[in-house]
Amino acid sequence: MHTETHADSARYVAGLAKLREIDGDAGEQVIEALKDIAPDLARYVIEFPFGDIYQRPGLDLRLREVATVAALTAMGHAQPQLKVHIHGALNVGCTRTEIVELIMQMAVYAGFPAALNGMFAAKEVFRERDGRGTPE
């Protein structure tokens, strides 16, 4: 059975900081929404993706977010997470043009419907950011 340990806390603390850096409010809302039903899934989201994977050297955050937005667009069944990571990509330095280009490119690999639905997700994200005056 799992017992929380000091080093878990270290992964958790580093992961939470990284989640905030990348996903901002959107990431924390996901964590918050899990609190009553599956707090341990919230903890794993922080510890494994953000505490382990996104901490790794070897691929910078901008490329990591490019990879994630591409994958979520292509898979097509995870629109809420796609929106979170379009925010994330912009937060870590991708430009709107880059986001548009990479979603467009998914038409080649996953078909036009996946690219269209990804583009409409980007449109919503850009509008949200315009609404609150977020640069880019």
Next chain:
Amino acid sequence: MHTETHADSARYVAGLAKLREIDGDAGEQVIEALKDIAPDLARYVIEFPFGDIYQRPGLDLRLREVATVAALTAMGHAQPQLKVHIHGALNVGCTRTEIVELIMQMAVYAGFPAALNGMFAAKEVFRERDGRGTPE
């Protein structure tokens, strides 16, 4: 009905050069394999992905290949194309470490089986390149 025109030829010529730049021999083998059954699909592969999409400014080739390798790893049903594009990513300047990192990251978004199968594809590609002394 489709008729070949001068400007089609321009897209075709630019696309073929881009296909060679990115995918090298592996790309041309795909084109060759289509010649007897569906030569027009070969032409579209050259004209749309490589003559239109990969020609576009706004996202450099290295990021485009990161996006493609991520998407194909996550989708999980296109191992031959994944191998072609791991070659492609290395050909346009991605490092092996970056490839390994982005495939590993797909465990988060598409699950461990997709990441494992992507990693074994990368292992084959790296071995092929070692076998013929291709740098990186």
Next chain:
Amino acid sequence: MHTETHADSARYVAGLAKLREIDGDAGEQVIEALKDIAPDLARYVIEFPFGDIYQRPGLDLRLREVATVAALTAMGHAQPQLKVHIHGALNVGCTRTEIVELIMQMAVYAGFPAALNGMFAAKEVFRERDGRGTPE
């Protein structure tokens, strides 16, 4: 061409009883919604999944619903059916904890977005059941 026969009726009757046992109202609403557009699809839903498959010995209903909730969470594009089967799993004796655990586990095989979307479906189902005072 298909003609309704006595033994079809037997499969239909057994299937309808099983559908009611497992899915309760939610299952019948699906059947009802198909009546005007595709009544035969409604009939097949009753006859094949519930009249054939769920009648079989060799795997008890609780394990059958665990398998279904896992598959629908992993596939990610069938949220309405996932909700019906989370109800179903609870109706045949799974606990809320078991549902939460198996959806969480799908993060490993289908990625975190699929697990998160499955968990939010479970959250809605639990709230619906709380609202009408359904035990568990």
Next chain:
Amino acid sequence: MHTETHADSARYVAGLAKLREIDGDAGEQVIEALKDIAPDLARYVIEFPFGDIYQRPGLDLRLREVATVAALTAMGHAQPQLKVHIHGALNVGCTRTEIVELIMQMAVYAGFPAALNGMFAAKEVFRERDGRGTPE
């Protein structure tokens, strides 16, 4: 970099006419919705699927729409595009019965949830057409 040429225009003009023939208003709304965020994706939708593929002899439009509705139902993550193409199939001469039959058949290849979700998309499309008095 892409430069618009005379022959692009020819593909574009032929594609736009075909898009109108098949998808009617629904197709143009998609194009319109892309105008501010990714006008080039709108152009590619017109040029490649409708200017190249749907122009081809060898498979009549009715069979092309049967193929598209089947694929989108089976893939399951592209409900907006599925609705556009159910309209499209009816616009080029498929009957409502044929649509219902082919969506039902997808239960065999992609499972009942995909078929059910496809059927509910068809139900919405039929209602829209009834609402505006579109024959079939």
Next chain:
Amino acid sequence: MHTETHADSARYVAGLAKLREIDGDAGEQVIEALKDIAPDLARYVIEFPFGDIYQRPGLDLRLREVATVAALTAMGHAQPQLKVHIHGALNVGCTRTEIVELIMQMAVYAGFPAALNGMFAAKEVFRERDGRGTPE
């Protein structure tokens, strides 16, 4: 529990005849391969897809096979079944050109990798038929 009845036998007999008409030897090999591990799955394959669905009026066999080949190409993870149904489509009157066209069209909806892998499946099927002198 399931008990074999007269009317099951009627569905089975009609289904087996339809399976032979559409899929020929390839269909029977699938049934044969299931005999030792899951004979009831073999029976369901015969009864539901071929005894129920493919028996239905409202969509002729040629369109049914167009739908199936499109769906299996787009889904991308069922190459053995895709090959069986390319044979099936040709057996019920589709031309090789139609097969090539509809697989090519899937590039639009499911991406080029799915279309390429579908085309290579068609290439194998055409070669098998050439090898045994099957018309078309």
Next chain:
Amino acid sequence: MHTETHADSARYVAGLAKLREIDGDAGEQVIEALKDIAPDLARYVIEFPFGDIYQRPGLDLRLREVATVAALTAMGHAQPQLKVHIHGALNVGCTRTEIVELIMQMAVYAGFPAALNGMFAAKEVFRERDGRGTPE
């Protein structure tokens, strides 16, 4: 950057023991195959799925493996991992009949091709176990 800590080791040690309990040799071969290309992915496989998830109370190992085999059969693109987990399910107490039943049931949710390919994976696993005299 990640640094190995004492508590990581605890998760790793517990995870490795669990991996051996469930997947036996097949699991260790996966770990071994990753050693030269991505040892950290091997470590994460041990730490997160087996060190975190499979350690959790609330869902017994037999139900966890039922969920995994169902999901992998339904997803359809992870045959090597499906085989590993059919072994795993049998190792933790599922019967061959249960495996056959749950794979068969996936015909309902993911279509017959996914169920057929899952069943042929099970057939290979059963033959491997017969070959080395593994009970069940």
